[in-house]
Amino acid sequence: MALNSSTLxxxxxxSIQNLSKVYPTPKxxxxxxxxxxxxxxxxxxxxxxxxxxxxxxxxxxxxxxFNQPTQGGAFLKGNLIRKPGRDRMVVFQGYALLPWLTAFExxxxxxxxxxxxxxxxxxxxxxxxxxxxxxxxxxxDKKPDQLSGGMKQRVSIARALAIRPEVLILDEPxxxxxxxTKEELQEELLKIWNDHRCTVLMITHDIDEALFxxxxxxxxxxxxxxxxxxxxxxxxxxxxxxxxxMEDPQYYELRNYALDFLYHRFAHED
Ligand SMILES: Nc1ncnc2c1ncn2[C@@H]1O[C@H](COP(=O)(O)OP(=O)(O)OP(=O)(O)O)[C@@H](O)[C@H]1O
Numbered sequence: 242m243a244l245n246s247s248t249l250x251x252x253x254x255x256s257i258q259n260l261s262k263v264y265p266t267p268k269x270x271x272x273x274x275x276x277x278x279x280x281x282x283x284x285x286x287x288x289x290x291x292x293x294x295x296x297x298x299x300x301x302x303x304x305x306x307f308n309q310p311t312q313g314g315a316f317l318k319g320n321l322i323r324k325p326g327r328d329r330m331v332v333f334q335g336y337a338l339l340p341w342l343t344a345f346e347x348x349x350x351x352x353x354x355x356x357x358x359x360x361x362x363x364x365x366x367x368x369x370x371x372x373x374x375x376x377x378x379x380x381x382d383k384k385p386d387q388l389s390g391g392m393k394q395r396v397s398i399a400r401a402l403a404i405r406p407e408v409l410i411l412d413e414p415x416x417x418x419x420x421x422t423k424e425e426l427q428e429e430l431l432k433i434w435n436d437h438r439c440t441v442l443m444i445t446h447d448i449d450e451a452l453f454x455x456x457x458x459x460x461x462x463x464x465x466x467x468x469x470x471x472x473x474x475x476x477x478x479x480x481x482x483x484x485x486x487m488e489d490p491q492y493y494e495l496r497n498y499a500l501d502f503l504y505h506r507f508a509h510e511d
Contacts, residue, residue, distance in 0.1 A: 257314075287440075288454060352367050370403075374402070413446065451499075
């Protein structure tokens with residue numbers, strides 16, 4: 242039987258299959274994650290929520306390739322992820338900028354490392370364009386200690402996107418920011434995602450953030466042996482308007498459902 246295009250399209254863009262992670266510890270084996278299965282479509286925006294310590298970063302580290310599963314695996318376009326690659330870029334809560342370099346130099350360094358063969362002028366243009374995209378054209382020559390938290394996170398996002406990744410991995414990127422800066426950055430992130438259409442995996446502790454940003458919200462059970470408890474579809478049409486979606490009765494239904502999952506069904510005992 243000949244393969245038709247719909248058969249070929251059945252390979253998921255990003256697929257996490259039967260993934261488990263066990264750490265050896267002095268007290269014996271510690272099972273962090275057990276039997277995680279998730280398929281993500283190209284261009285999808287996924288948020289992951291769960292109590293502290295359940296293994297969210299561990300899971301995303303295995304998609305970025307910084308950590309290896311004990312069993313199962315993560316596959317990008319059918320290929321097993323074994324190590325970090327420029328098709329997957331990570332933005333951390335702590336910015337991870339080099340303090341002795343300017344915003345421009347921080348982004349340029351990453352571009353230069355990812356594309357050593359590109360002409361300098363092209364790499365400088367990529368750097369400038371991505372800093373402009375996050376509204377930092379004017380601050381390009383400032384060093385991290387001259388930038389606010391929100392500006393530093395903008396530099397990290399510009400640095401990740403300048404590499405043109407297929408998957409953008411965000412590990413609680415706005416967790417340290419004040420509420421107003423956080424909302425501004427969420428709006429910017431959505432705008433950028435809309436233009437770039439890369440696939441996003443983002444950890445958050447904020448249900449409202451997830452409801453505003455995500456196509457689907459992955460809710461993790463508690464560890465040890467944490468797994469995906471449920472996945473919520475977020476149906477609000479795009480482009481999203483924060484005020485409009487908060488007026489939608491479905492918003493509160495979804496919010497209450499997620500709150501109930503986290504604080505009743507999978508309440509954290511501490
Ligand atoms: N190298 C390691 N050896 C043993 N245990 C580890 C190791 N790295 C992480 N852990 C444990 O794995 C669990 C999951 O950690 P992880 O950082 O993935 O959780 P998280 O859900 O991202 O937490 P948070 O929301 O607080 O960032 C924690 O209990 C942590 O102590």
